Amino acid sequence: MPVLFQDLAAPGVQKLKPYLPGKPVEELERELGISNSIKLASNENPLGASEKALQAIQHCYRNINYYPDGSAYKLSEKLAEKYNIAPSCLTFGNGSNDVLELIARAFLTPGHSAVYSQYAFAVYPIVVQATGAKANVAPAFDDKHKTMPLGHDPDALVASIDDTTRVVFIANPNNPTGTWMDAETVEAMLNRIPASVIVVLDLAYLEYMDEGLKPDIKHLLDTYENLIITCTFSKVYALAGLRIGYGISHPDIADLLNRVRQPFNTNLIAQAAALAALDDEGHIRQSIKLNNEGKVYLQHELDKLGLAYLPSMGNFLAVNMGQPAAPVYDALLNRGVIVRPVANYEMPDYLRITVGTAEQNNRLIEALSGVMA
Numbered sequence: 001m002p003v004l005f006q007d008l009a010a011p012g013v014q015k016l017k018p019y020l021p022g023k024p025v026e027e028l029e030r031e032l033g034i035s036n037s038i039k040l041a042s043n044e045n046p047l048g049a050s051e052k053a054l055q056a057i058q059h060c061y062r063n064i065n066y067y068p069d070g071s072a073y074k075l076s077e078k079l080a081e082k083y084n085i086a087p088s089c090l091t092f093g094n095g096s097n098d099v100l101e102l103i104a105r106a107f108l109t110p111g112h113s114a115v116y117s118q119y120a121f122a123v124y125p126i127v128v129q130a131t132g133a134k135a136n137v138a139p140a141f142d143d144k145h146k147t148m149p150l151g152h153d154p155d156a157l158v159a160s161i162d163d164t165t166r167v168v169f170i171a172n173p174n175n176p177t178g179t180w181m182d183a184e185t186v187e188a189m190l191n192r193i194p195a196s197v198i199v200v201l202d203l204a205y206l207e208y209m210d211e212g213l214k215p216d217i218k219h220l221l222d223t224y225e226n227l228i229i230t231c232t233f234s235k236v237y238a239l240a241g242l243r244i245g246y247g248i249s250h251p252d253i254a255d256l257l258n259r260v261r262q263p264f265n266t267n268l269i270a271q272a273a274a275l276a277a278l279d280d281e282g283h284i285r286q287s288i289k290l291n292n293e294g295k296v297y298l299q300h301e302l303d304k305l306g307l308a309y310l311p312s313m314g315n316f317l318a319v320n321m322g323q324p325a326a327p328v329y330d331a332l333l334n335r336g337v338i339v340r341p342v343a344n345y346e347m348p349d350y351l352r353i354t355v356g357t358a359e360q361n362n363r364l365i366e367a368l369s370g371v372m373a
């Protein structure tokens with residue numbers, strides 16, 4: 001009898017569905033025999049990395065024969081200063097997704113449950129299921145909701161917590177919807193969550209939020225000891241390919257996460273680039289401005305095409321095609337425009353479109369107009 005490796009896997013792993021990433025540009029072009037295609041599929045920063053980060057890479061790449069600093073000392077010091085926290089509050093990850101995984105491994109077992117919203121970021125189900133823990137999925141607001149269709153419903157999230165719940169995952173803003181909770185709503189919700197439940201507030205798109213909506217990170221950490229905030233260098237800092245992110249929490253939580261963490265999980269080049277990217281305020285400002293302008297342009301053009309989209313504080317829009325989105329996705333591919341179908345999120349009529357440069361946004365709208373005609 002041949003061995004069925006599926007049966008050997010941990011129960012949670014047996015039921016996992018593989019995450020399907022956006023298609024790499026080279027692969028698409030090879031498949032379709034085209035060139036000059038654009039990728040607006042993975043919420044990357046279309047401006048490119050900061051020149052300061054690129055220079056930092058130039059300065060350090062000859063040292064890659066050495067292991068990185070396992071404690072990321074310089075980056076810890078810089079972030080501790082940025083947030084006015086102790087370096088012992090930090091946990092670094094190979095992307096913030098790695099931190100999400102550390103949290104699941106540190107706090108979840110098959111006897112526990114985790115809570116996240118319907119339509120929440122796809123990595124939460126993956127890290128939860130792999131531990132064998134149960135997922136309590138909180139219903140999101142429905143698509144008729146006045147202000148935040150398909151957004152996280154704080155009441156439903158709180159109601160989904162039961163005696164076995166160890167972790168609640170909240171993406172703010174959420175991907176793929178772009179929906180958000182304002183600072184007051186977040187705090188009101190935190191007030192209703194027992195102190196023995198870890199709350200993960202995933203702020204991957206924080207910098208893109210309107211100033212008045214942003215949570216006060218320091219205040220939240222001082223007030224809620226059960227809170228873990230996760231941040232990434234993949235989005236506005238434009239270092240997605242290097243894989244680096246971090247969690248901020250009470251030092252006792254960070255201590256647990258760091259025990260689970262592989263000592264050299266963030267690499268030498270990523271640490272150096274992240275350190276430099278933090279200093280390039282001009283690049284961050286420019287990235288945010290490009291995103292805001294691009295989003296307004298796209299929304300305006302989508303309105304003209306009669307296509308509805310969800311409100312978004314991210315660098316992307318979830319656009320309702322008013323029909324199954326798969327054929328639209330394919331037709332856009334054929335015109336060299338890669339976007340993201342989100343049927344895996346139970347949103348089969350939507351495409352998630354990353355805000356690009358002005359030129360890329362133009363091309364997207366041209367292609368979309370052609371496809372819809």
Ligand SMILES: *Cc1c(COP(=O)(O)O)cnc(C)c1O
Nearest residue numbers: 095096097121175204232234245
């Ligand atoms: C992109 C994204 C991240 C970032 O993941 P990295 O592993 O840091 O690249 C985290 N959370 C959400 C909701 C995201 O969309």
